[in-house]
Amino acid sequence: MPWFVKIEAGRVHKPTFDQYVPAHTAYVQELINKGHKAKTGYWVQRGGGMMLFEAASMDEALAIVAADPLVQNDCVSYKLYEWQIVME
Template identity: 70%
Template sequence: MPIFVKIEEGKVDKSTFDQYVPAHHTYVRELIARGHKAKSGYWAKRGGGMMIFEAESMEQAQAIVAEDPLIKNGCVDYQLYEWRLVVE
């Protein structure tokens, strides 16, 4: 299955962002349970992060990202890319 990367940059204050972190964690766990092999984290320097996951297509990846509580609640701007591995 293709791999997708969502690179995000925070756009709200930390207290607003932190309200949605538990829902984001639940969302990622649900993706894992559905077989999308999701991994999510943030940069050591505060202000952004990344999520890697598998999806059937860019359209499915876009639909998956649209359900992220951080996106739904306007906490981050993001870019979505299909990542093609060269070496595993």
């Protein structure tokens, strides 16, 4: 399956953002349980973050991102890319 990368930037103040982090981490765990090999994290130096995951297509990747609680609650803006791995 192809890999996808969601690069995100925060849109809200940290207290608002933080209230949705538990739902986001539960959602990522659900993706892992479904076989999407999801990983999520944040940039230490500059705010924002990234989520990597596998999906069958860009359409499925868009649906996965749209269901993320951070996106649903307008906590982040993002760009979604298909990542072509050239070496593992």
